[in-house]
Amino acid sequence: MSQKQEEENPAEETGEEKQDTQEKEGMLPERAEEAKLKAKYPSLGQKPGGSDFLMKRLQKGVRGTISSEPKGALGMRSVEQKYFDSGDYNMAKAKMKNKQLPSAGPDKNLVTGDHIPTPQDLPQRKSSLVTSKLAG
Amino acid sequence: MAGAGGGGCPAGGNDLQWCFSQVKGAVDEDVAEADVISTVEFSHSGDLLATGDKGGRVVIFQREQENKSRPHSRGEYNVYSTFQSHEPEFDYLKSLEIEEKINKIRWLPQQGAARFLLSTNDKTIKLWKISERDKRAEGYNLKDEDGRLRDPLRITALRVPILKPMDLMVEASPRRIFANAHTYHINSISVNSDHETYLSADDLRINLWHLEITDRSFNIVDIKPANMEELTEVITAAEFHPHQCNVLVYSSSKGTIRLCDMRSSALCDRHSKFFEEPEDPSSRSFFSEIISSVSDVKFSHSGRYMMTRDYLSVKVWDLNMESRPVETHQVHEYLRSKLCSLYENDCIFDKFECCWNGSDSAIMTGSYNNFFRMFDRTTWRDVTLEASRENSKPRASLKPRRVCAGGKRKKDEVSVDSLDFSKKILHTAWHPVENIIAVAATNNLYIFQDKAN
Numbered sequence: 050m051s052q053k054q055e056e057e058n059p060a061e062e063t064g065e066e067k068q069d070t071q072e073k074e075g076m077l078p079e080r081a082e083e084a085k086l087k088a089k090y091p092s093l094g095q096k097p098g099g100s101d102f103l104m105k106r107l108q109k110g111v112r113g114t115i116s117s118e119p120k121g122a123l124g125m126r127s128v129e130q131k132y133f134d135s136g137d138y139n140m141a142k143a144k145m146k147n148k149q150l151p152s153a154g155p156d157k158n159l160v161t162g163d164h165i166p167t168p169q170d171l172p173q174r175k176s177s178l179v180t181s182k183l184a185g
Numbered sequence: 186m187a188g189a190g191g192g193g194c195p196a197g198g199n200d201l202q203w204c205f206s207q208v209k210g211a212v213d214e215d216v217a218e219a220d221v222i223s224t225v226e227f228s229h230s231g232d233l234l235a236t237g238d239k240g241g242r243v244v245i246f247q248r249e250q251e252n253k254s255r256p257h258s259r260g261e262y263n264v265y266s267t268f269q270s271h272e273p274e275f276d277y278l279k280s281l282e283i284e285e286k287i288n289k290i291r292w293l294p295q296q297g298a299a300r301f302l303l304s305t306n307d308k309t310i311k312l313w314k315i316s317e318r319d320k321r322a323e324g325y326n327l328k329d330e331d332g333r334l335r336d337p338l339r340i341t342a343l344r345v346p347i348l349k350p351m352d353l354m355v356e357a358s359p360r361r362i363f364a365n366a367h368t369y370h371i372n373s374i375s376v377n378s379d380h381e382t383y384l385s386a387d388d389l390r391i392n393l394w395h396l397e398i399t400d401r402s403f404n405i406v407d408i409k410p411a412n413m414e415e416l417t418e419v420i421t422a423a424e425f426h427p428h429q430c431n432v433l434v435y436s437s438s439k440g441t442i443r444l445c446d447m448r449s450s451a452l453c454d455r456h457s458k459f460f461e462e463p464e465d466p467s468s469r470s471f472f473s474e475i476i477s478s479v480s481d482v483k484f485s486h487s488g489r490y491m492m493t494r495d496y497l498s499v500k501v502w503d504l505n506m507e508s509r510p511v512e513t514h515q516v517h518e519y520l521r522s523k524l525c526s527l528y529e530n531d532c533i534f535d536k537f538e539c540c541w542n543g544s545d546s547a548i549m550t551g552s553y554n555n556f557f558r559m560f561d562r563t564t565w566r567d568v569t570l571e572a573s574r575e576n577s578k579p580r581a582s583l584k585p586r587r588v589c590a591g592g593k594r595k596k597d598e599v600s601v602d603s604l605d606f607s608k609k610i611l612h613t614a615w616h617p618v619e620n621i622i623a624v625a626a627t628n629n630l631y632i633f634q635d636k637a638n
Contacts, residue, residue: 078522
């Protein structure tokens, strides 16, 4: 019986318990999808519910650079938090007075302090003072 | 077990036939982020329908009084009031952007002429008063009709101002602002049956507020571990029991629901009941925990049952039985073989809501491709319907839709691969008494009614 299982379900591990056929068919798609995902992202951890992934969920809204690592279980890419320091900013501005201000280029994975955000770097603060189209 | 693809029979008791009633919102191809509807809620009597959007705005619709000369015509919902509830903020200390998106709206039961609702974004809850003004005082002594002050030396007689009717004006004003009580993002608010208190829940904590008091709240649930490295689950939704003011439930990202009794202790970290469906350990995969995460929990109107929504199904639980749900309804089981791509495009993290009808005999939840699903708990029939402008002639019947999971696609069926995953119905609401439903499809609000009415 276990041999038959291996033939029919190459994606599953060997040595599995005998299963009801209906359960097997229900489980197969999920396991096959898991295999697909692991083939694309070999570095994904075994336990999706680990604290790393939940921490990323809690960090939603944090401004900073987005890592290019694969996502965690709760859908968040890790964010390297950047803090705005007005002292650093003013010092950098003073230094730049004699040169041109650096243009707001794409964010790189820089350590805090190396890259001083300028007002041009900050994302535009939007405000929705327009009436909702539902009320139109 | 209910079927996965949807049948040809209408759902709801007495063979309901759902018909298009109204659609609100723009027809633009390019949807502005701010216009995406993020919450829909009927008031307790159903005469008002509130929506919140990602732009922090609230729009309230009111049902028109039925026309007595045409008793069979149904009352339509028209705009009653609209206001900016929340604005975008920035927490400089934590370098955190605070979205203005309205996460939830909950109505307070009506007590006077004015209407009250609570609206919340990630961090701040606001109590709004919506009141009508249809009279204006005229004949002031100290100012003239334009509002300009009169010269006091010219006033030779006193008169009593009289009230004159005016065009109805609906005003919304923030009466309370409940701020600075949540470190993490608020996912739920729930008004207690005592009409005096309400709860707000974020990822790790639940707070109890008094509606009159804004400068303090009580923390009643705290699941934050001492060491954040040990974090294994977060709170995903919370609700007060509809009748027992001491009982609340909260759901988790691990698919469990805890019921807490506030009489047992001030801090409800220890649950009174723990609801979890046992899982077959051999069927566990990388996706198991993600798809088991409960995105919504709702008590039935009776208070005897509660319903939970996870990624692929809706479950009904009897509060007296913690070991497993009494009903499981498959919403879109055909997605189980698409989990890899749904993970890559983030759809696996979509948070669908669910709702009961007024008599608790039917439940409804959304899906993709602007489809939504209804399950009749008495006849055990289910149906898949679509919110689309193509079928938007007044009182046009909605045709049941079918999704073809694999193999030969029949005529009129939609294949899984052609489903539009950007058209998701996350928010739906059912009128508290009648068979009227509101379905939010991205930036459009659809209202459907039962033909029989």
